[in-house]
Amino acid sequence: MQGIHKEGRQVIQETMTSWERVQAAINVEIPDRVPVLPMQTYYFACRYKGLDGYQMVKERERAVRAHLEVYDELGGFDGQVIPGISFVFPRRISGIIAEPLYKVPGVDLPRDSVLQHDEREILLPEDYDLIADLGWNAFAEKYYGKFNPRPASKILQWGERQTARYVDDIKVWNEHGVPVYKGGEVFSPLMFFSMFRTLQQFTFDLYRRPDRVEAAMDALVEDFIQDAIEEVRLTGRTWVMLVLERGGCFYYPLKIFERFEWKYIKKMTEAWVKQGITPLLHLDQDWTLNLPYFQDLPRGCICEFDSCTDMFQAKEILAGKQCIMGDVRASLQTHGTPEEVQEYCAQLIDVVGKGGGFILSSGCFVPVDAKFENVKAMIDCAKTHLPAQ
Amino acid sequence: MSELIDAITNIREDEVLRIVRHRLKVGQDPVGLLDECRAGMAIVGERYQTGEYFLGELIMSGEIFKQAMSLIEPKLAGDTRIETIGQMVMGTVKGDIHSIGKDVAAGLLRMSGFEVLDLGVDVAPEAFVEKLVDSGAPILGMSGLITPSFESMKNTVDAIEKKGIRDRVKVIIGGGIVIEQVRHYVGADAFTRDGAEGVKICKEFIRKADR
Numbered sequence: 001m002q003g004i005h006k007e008g009r010q011v012i013q014e015t016m017t018s019w020e021r022v023q024a025a026i027n028v029e030i031p032d033r034v035p036v037l038p039m040q041t042y043y044f045a046c047r048y049k050g051l052d053g054y055q056m057v058k059e060r061e062r063a064v065r066a067h068l069e070v071y072d073e074l075g076g077f078d079g080q081v082i083p084g085i086s087f088v089f090p091r092r093i094s095g096i097i098a099e100p101l102y103k104v105p106g107v108d109l110p111r112d113s114v115l116q117h118d119e120r121e122i123l124l125p126e127d128y129d130l131i132a133d134l135g136w137n138a139f140a141e142k143y144y145g146k147f148n149p150r151p152a153s154k155i156l157q158w159g160e161r162q163t164a165r166y167v168d169d170i171k172v173w174n175e176h177g178v179p180v181y182k183g184g185e186v187f188s189p190l191m192f193f194s195m196f197r198t199l200q201q202f203t204f205d206l207y208r209r210p211d212r213v214e215a216a217m218d219a220l221v222e223d224f225i226q227d228a229i230e231e232v233r234l235t236g237r238t239w240v241m242l243v244l245e246r247g248g249c250f251y252y253p254l255k256i257f258e259r260f261e262w263k264y265i266k267k268m269t270e271a272w273v274k275q276g277i278t279p280l281l282h283l284d285q286d287w288t289l290n291l292p293y294f295q296d297l298p299r300g301c302i303c304e305f306d307s308c309t310d311m312f313q314a315k316e317i318l319a320g321k322q323c324i325m326g327d328v329r330a331s332l333q334t335h336g337t338p339e340e341v342q343e344y345c346a347q348l349i350d351v352v353g354k355g356g357g358f359i360l361s362s363g364c365f366v367p368v369d370a371k372f373e374n375v376k377a378m379i380d381c382a383k384t385h386l387p388a389q
Numbered sequence: 390m391s392e393l394i395d396a397i398t399n400i401r402e403d404e405v406l407r408i409v410r411h412r413l414k415v416g417q418d419p420v421g422l423l424d425e426c427r428a429g430m431a432i433v434g435e436r437y438q439t440g441e442y443f444l445g446e447l448i449m450s451g452e453i454f455k456q457a458m459s460l461i462e463p464k465l466a467g468d469t470r471i472e473t474i475g476q477m478v479m480g481t482v483k484g485d486i487h488s489i490g491k492d493v494a495a496g497l498l499r500m501s502g503f504e505v506l507d508l509g510v511d512v513a514p515e516a517f518v519e520k521l522v523d524s525g526a527p528i529l530g531m532s533g534l535i536t537p538s539f540e541s542m543k544n545t546v547d548a549i550e551k552k553g554i555r556d557r558v559k560v561i562i563g564g565g566i567v568i569e570q571v572r573h574y575v576g577a578d579a580f581t582r583d584g585a586e587g588v589k590i591c592k593e594f595i596r597k598a599d600r
Contacts, residue, residue, distance in 0.1 A: 103486065113484050114535060199489055203448040207400065252445040285565065308565060308582075334536045335570040363566075367536035 009384040018078035019179045026278060026302060026323045028357035034349050035078040036382035037181075037325070038375060039304075040365035042085055043114055045070035047368045053113045054106025057085065064169065068176055074372075077379045078359075079179035081239070081280070083169035085115070088184055089159035090230035094140030094223065096159040097147040114368050122146055122196045125209060128216040136220035147196075163234055170235060182280065183237025184228040188268070189217035190261045192224075194246040202246075206256060214260065221264050225271045232277055239278045239302075242268060249289035250308065262293050273298040280304055280325075284364055291317040307332075307363030315352045324352055325359040328378050333362065333370035338377035345381035353387040393422070397429025398436070400446055402453050409457045419464035426457050430500040437497075438585040444493060447584075451496040473504040475595045477528035478520045480508035482541035490564055491532035494584045498530075501588050514541070514548035521549065521558055528594050530587070531577075533564045539571050546576040559594040563587055 012033040016024065024031035042063070046056040049066035056063050064084065071077070089096045105113040123146065131139045148155055170180045187195065193213065194202040205213050228240040247261030269279040279301045281294075286308040294303055295318060303322050305311060307329035314324050327348070332341060345360060352358045360382045366375060393412075396404040412422055433450045436442040477498065481491045488510050495505045506524055508516055521529060529549070531542050542562050549555045560577040563584070572580035578594075581587040 109486075110484060114537065116486050116535070118486065119488075200448055200452075200492070203445050204452060206445065207402065207449050250444060253443050256445060329566055329568065330536050331539070331566045331568045331571050334539065335568070335574055369536050369540075 009380070011383055012386060022078055022179075022181070022359065025357055025359045026300060028299075028320060028323060028355075030356035033386065034353045034358055034360050034382045036360040036379050037078050037081055038362045038366050038378060040082045041070065041074075041080070041375070042067050042082070043368040044366040044370045044375065048372055052105070052111050053109070053115075053368075054104075054111045057104055057115065058106070060165070064172060068172070070372075071176075071178065074376050074379055075383075076178070077382075079181055080173050081181050081241075083166065083173050083180045083182075086162045086165035086169060087159075088163050088166045088231040088235055090227050090234070091156070091160065092137065092141075093144050093152050093155055094137040095227045095230070096155050097140055097144045117195070119195060119198055121198050121201055123193065125205060125212075128205070128209065128212040132212065132215035132219045134219075136223040167235060170237065180237055181239040181278075182241050183235035183239060184231025185241040185243060186224045186228045186231075186268075187243045188247060188261060189221050189224065189264050190247040191243055191245060192220070193217070199246060199251075203251075206252075206260065210259075217260065217264060221267060225268050228268075228272060229275055229277070232275075238276065239280050240272055241280045241282050243282050244287075245282075245284035248283065248285055248287035248309075250286040254289065257290055257293075262290075266296065269301055270298050273300050278302065282364075283309060285309075288313055294318060295321050297322055302359065304359075304361065305363065311348060311352055315354075315358075319355060319357070323357045323359065325361050327361065327363040329363045330365075330367040330370075333374045333378075334367050336371075336374060338371075338373045341374045341377040342381050345378050346385045349381065349385050350388040355387075391425055393425045394429040394432065397426060397450060397453060397457075398432040400433075400449050400453065402449070402456075405453050405457055406460070409460050413460060413464060419461050422461050423458075423465065426454055426461070427500070427502065430454050434497060434500055434585065434588070447493060447496060451500070454500065472502075474502040474592065475528065475598075476504045476506060476524055476526035477530055477591060478506045478508065478517060478524065478526045479530040479532070480512035480517060481510040481532045481534075482538045482545060483511055483513045484541050485533045485535055485538040486510045487532075487534035490534060490584075491530075494530060494532065494563055494587050497584045497588050498591060501592070503588075503591065514545040517545050518548050518552050518554075521554060522552065527558060527598055528591055529558055529560045530591070531560070531562050533562070534566070536566065538564065539567075539575060542571075542575040542577065550576075559598075561587060561590055561594075 015032040021031040021035040025035050043056060045067045046063050048070055051063060051066060103109050103116045103118050105111055173180050247257055272279050281301060281303050283304055284306045288310045291314055301322055302325050305326035307327045311327050318324060348360060393408045437447055479491060479495050481488055495507050498505050506520055508520060531545060546560055549558055561579045562575055562577045563581050565582055567580045567582060579590045581590060
């Protein structure tokens with residue numbers, strides 16, 4: 001142990017770089033201390049520095065500066081999973097239109113709001129058949145207007161600008177001595193159809209036309225795998241976020257999970273791991289009953305939970321097999337006290353961190369209105385609290 | 390268990406609609422049919438609460454119930470034998486456009502016999518107050534997925550107090566991330582992260598109010 005933290009706790013002596021520490025956790029090895037990676041601190045940092053929702057999106061230089069300043073004021077942590085708010089897109093229209101549609105503060109929402117996804121019925125039941133016949137790329141080339149009314153050339157230009165900004169953001173952090181991890185992001189087929197059919201309509205589809213849904217999923221999954229590989233190549237980062245929420249046990253029984261979610265998760269993660277990519281499974285909502293399946297993921301994935309899944313049960317089931325990440329609840333960050341955050345994080349480190357394979361993080365993203373002292377309490381806990389032996 | 394109840398509880402859409410159409414055609418009492426549909430939905434709700442069923446089954450059974458009701462309701466017009474447990478006002482609060490949690494809770498409450506006055510998403514405090522005053526509903530359910538929604542919930546409770554109706558309105562907040570500290574901050578009477586639990590709490594509100 002070395003050094004005294006300003007609150008009086010001893011700082012753990014670090015013998016690894018942030019990158020090495022995080023990699024050790026992914027490899028389910030024991031690092032010098034538990035790595036801490038609060039997810040997407042951008043919105044929180046900007047609000048903390050007095051920027052409203054519109055400024056966060058539109059005044060990029062100020063927002064980036066705020067992000068860096070708050071990172072330093074928090075005492076630093078083990079890197080940025082996501083460097084900013086831009087996206088990465090492969091240079092083809094099918095990759096770009098698959099991104100969610102957002103309501104923008106100051107444009108579609110009150111100025112001081114946050115970006116929110118506008119879930120609408122963009123795809124129709126007959127599109128399952130078209131996708132099954134054409135494959136995703138050809139379908140998207142032909143029907144991109146369903147998603148976006150602008151001409152294809154404009155959509156492609158927008159995608160290129162987004163990607164360039166994303167790469168710039170990585171550079172800014174690297175110059176600041178901070179690693180950035182995520183290079184790509186895709187939905188699982190189930191998540192994709194649920195978002196673009198809406199949860200309700202997609203659920204009806206699972207009961208009324210399951211074979212057609214499955215055929216469409218079979219047809220598009222390979223394109224999603226390749227999109228992610230392309231995004232990693234464009235950014236030089238090795239993590240791909242696989243966005244999952246709608247396929248877990250909060251939503252559906254295991255028989256639906258097995259047929260419409262698990263087999264694709266397995267296919268995607270196996271393909272990526274073979275390419276040296278780290279799949280970050282962004283598992284929002286409750287996946288507790290699905291945990292045994294994740295034992296069969298390829299080694300080298302990260303299972304990231306948002307506080308709805310039982311982390312302690314996850315540890316029992318996945319110990320020694322998969323890296324677990326999470327899960328300080330958003331409301332604890334906004335309405336808890338630093339002592340409560342510290343207590344929960346210490347419990348996570350003691351139980352989930354034991355034997356390695358754990359990354360301490362926020363449950364989903366750090367909320368825009370998190371208390372600074374609570375985010376700091378999470379980070380400081382990782383720097384001062386060794387797992388109980 | 391009747392054929393109809395069995396078809397509802399096992400999520401067999403075509404069969405439910407076939408039975409309802411047939412029974413209406415042969416002149417069966419629509420109130421009796423409604424009671425059977427509700428009994429089936431109650432079993433679905435129980436199965437959800439015990440973990441046998443999941444949200445998907447709730448969504449699908451809610452759709453089947455809705456379709457059955459569209460066949461039965463025209464035959465019910467003016468029938469005074471239809472009773473509800475009670476009224477409640479619901480909505481996702483201002484600044485938040487997420488509807489899933491609110492829709493699930495509203496569906497479960499309707500299945501349990503509540504009349505739900507659903508104001509939709511991004512609902513301003515004044516709109517909640519106006520509906521509570523107009524309807525006289527004794528319960529307000531507010532939903533939110535993102536943390537800024539907590540402030541809107543608090544503003545709504547403040548507006549209810551200002552209007553002088555807080556003592557007759559029970560307030561429950563819901564959402565995947567609400568915790569006791571948030572309930573306390575908002576000034577709500579109860580919180581839940583689980584739709585089925587929310588129904589129990591609302592029934593308890595009504596039971597206590599009826600004493």
